[in-house]
Amino acid sequence: MSQRRPVTAQDVARLAGVSQSAVSRCFTPGASAAPQMRERVEAAARSLGYRPNLIARSLITRRSRIIGVALGYLHNQFYPAVLEALSEALQAIGYQVLLFTAPQEGDADPRIADILRYQVDGLVLASASLSSRLAAECRASGVPVVLFNRTTAGDDGTESVSGDNEAGAAMIAAFLVAGGHRRLAYVAGLENSSTNRDRQRGFCAALAAHGLAPPRIVAGGYDHTQAQRAAALLFASGDPPDAVFCANDHMALAVMDAARHSHGLRVPDDVSIIGFDDTAPASWPSFSLTSFSQPVAEMVAATVGLLVARLADPDAPARQLVLPGALVVRGSARLPARGLVTEAGRRIWRPQ
Amino acid sequence: MSQRRPVTAQDVARLAGVSQSAVSRCFTPGASAAPQMRERVEAAARSLGYRPNLIARSLITRRSRIIGVALGYLHNQFYPAVLEALSEALQAIGYQVLLFTAPQEGDADPRIADILRYQVDGLVLASASLSSRLAAECRASGVPVVLFNRTTAGDDGTESVSGDNEAGAAMIAAFLVAGGHRRLAYVAGLENSSTNRDRQRGFCAALAAHGLAPPRIVAGGYDHTQAQRAAALLFASGDPPDAVFCANDHMALAVMDAARHSHGLRVPDDVSIIGFDDTAPASWPSFSLTSFSQPVAEMVAATVGLLVARLADPDAPARQLVLPGALVVRGSARLPARGLVTEAGRRIWRPQ
C-alpha cells in the first residue's frame, strides 16, 4: 500500500499514546526518556514506518548535515576517485554529499550560488572553473568552504587542501634532467587554474636552476582531445622534445597514445613522458606511466578535518594545507642513474 | 563582515516596508505583485544578500527538488560519465543530486534508507549492491524510484532503464563466431547483478544457437584486479580461448593488458577481446577496444523523463525501458567478412 501522506511524529505519538515531543526525544541520541516509553514509541514508529523528517529537523537545528561538493570534469579519473573517497568519509560521520557539477567552460557561479540555498553545512570546491569570488561569497554567508586541489590567488583566507604542485613539478624536472633529457616540453592544463600555474612555475624554475632552456609549452586544457592536438604540435615539429611533462595523467595518457600510435615513437626510448596525479590507469601495463602521486586519501581526510573543525568553531583561523606527494617511477621515462628507492610497494625517486 | 544570522524574508520585508508574505510572492514565479513593490523588495533583497531558504520552502511544499542517486564503483568510467550526465540533466530542470555511494560489497541498504529521510523527490539506483527490497521500500514510501543499468528479478513494478544487455551479448557472440572464433570465454561481472545475468545468458544462448560449446566462464566481479586474475586463469591454461567477452570495458582493459603484457599474446591475432559499455578509454589507441555501446545520453534522458513523469503523476504505470545499443567495432577483435557499416562516425556491426 503506497502511503500518500508521510508518517509524522504526531502519528507515532497518537499511536503510542504519548506527546509528540516525547517521540522527538526518543529519536534524539542523548535525550531523557523512560525505557518503557521508548519501547512503546519505537514499536509504534516501526509499525507505521516512521522516519524523522531531516528537512524539518534542520530547519530548527540550522544544520542540514549536507555538504555541497562542486566538481568539474569527471572524465579525469582523479575526480571520481576523490568523490568516492569524500563521499565515503562524509557518510561515515553522518553527512551526505550534495553534488554540483560545474561545466568546464563558462561561468558556473550563478548555478552554484543555488547550492547555498539548500543550507549546506559546508562546501568543497574542487573545480577550477569556480571563481575565487564565489568562494569569498560563501564564506561571507557563513558557510565553511574548503578548496580542494586548488588555491586562491591572493591568500584571502579561504581554506584549501592541495598537493605540493610546485615541488612535484620541480622534482619531475630534476628527474628528467638526471635522466639525461635536454629538450623538454610542458603540456599545460587550464590556463587560469592554480594547479597549472604552480606546476608550470615549479617545472620551469627547476629547469632554469639546472641551467636548461625554458621548456616548450603547449596548451592542453586538462582535456584529452586537446592533449592529443598538443602532442601533434610537439611531435610533428622540426625539433621534437625528448621528454614531455604533462600537467596531469589524463593528458599524459593521451600524449603517450599519440606519441606511439600517431607518431611512431617509442616510450621512453624516443621520448619520456611524465604525468601528475598518479591515477589508476597510470599503473596499467599499457601505460606504466611515471607520475607524481597526489595523496588522495590524505587530502580527503584533511578536507573533512578542516570542515569538521570549522563547523565546531567558525572562527578558527583558516588554513591552507599543502600535502606532500611522491614521484612514482614506472616505465614511461628514462631512469636516472641513482635515487630510486622502493617504499610501501611503490618505486619512487628520492634524490639524495 | 561575516554574518552569523542568515538573512530571512522577514528581514527583507522590514527593510522594504512590506509584509513577509509579499516578499515570498516576489520570489514565487507566477505570483501576483505590483511592479513597484517587486522592485522595492528586490532591491532590499539584493542589499541584504537574501537567498530564500530551500529547506523551509520544501517543508511546506513537500518537494525538496533533490534527487538521490546511489552509485557503487566509480573506478569503472561508465559511472562517472553517467553521474555527470545525470547531474547536468537534473540541474538543467532545477534539481540537485544528493549522492549516495554504496560500498561494492556488503549491505548498503541501512545506509541508503537514510537518504529517504532527506525527503528526496526521487531516487536513481545505479548500484548492483542495493537490494530490490530496498527499491520496493522506497516505492512504498511514495518516492519515485528508477533503477539505472539494472532491473529487478521479478517484474515487481519498479521502473528501470537499461541497455539491451541480452541482445548486445548475443550480438557479440554472433560477431565472434562470424570472425571465425571457436574457443570462447566469458569474464563475468558481479554474480548477483542483473546486467551480468543478462549478458551471460545472451552470450551463452547465442553461442548455443550457433552450435558452439558453452564458453568457459571465469569470475571477474566487474573489478579490475579480479579481471587480471581471470585473465591469468584463461591464458595460462592448457586450452586458452581464442576470444574473450568481458562483461564490461573496465574488465576488458585489464584482460587486454594482461594478455599482452603478462602472457605475450597479440590482440587480436592471438586472442580477440570484446567489452561492454563503450567507455571513453575503449577508443584510446592503446586499446582500440571493440565494445557494445550503451547509450548513456539516452539512458540518462529516459531516466530523467521517467522521474519527471512520475513526479507529475504518481499513479502512472511503471515502465521498464530497454534502450538499444550498437556494437562498436575497433581493433581488438578479428573482423567478420561482412556486416561492417559506418554510422554517425562510428564503425558498427550490423549483420544482414
Next chain:
DNA sequence: TTGAAAGCGGTACCAA
C-alpha cells in the same frame, strides 16, 4: 494586489 494568520514536521525550552 496586499497582509494576517495558519501551518509544514520537527526541536528545545519550560513548568509540572
Next chain:
DNA sequence: TTGGTACCGCTTTCAA
C-alpha cells in the same frame, strides 16, 4: 521524565 508551547523560515489560504 514528561507534556505544553514557542518557534525554525517559508508557502498558502483568506479577507480586506
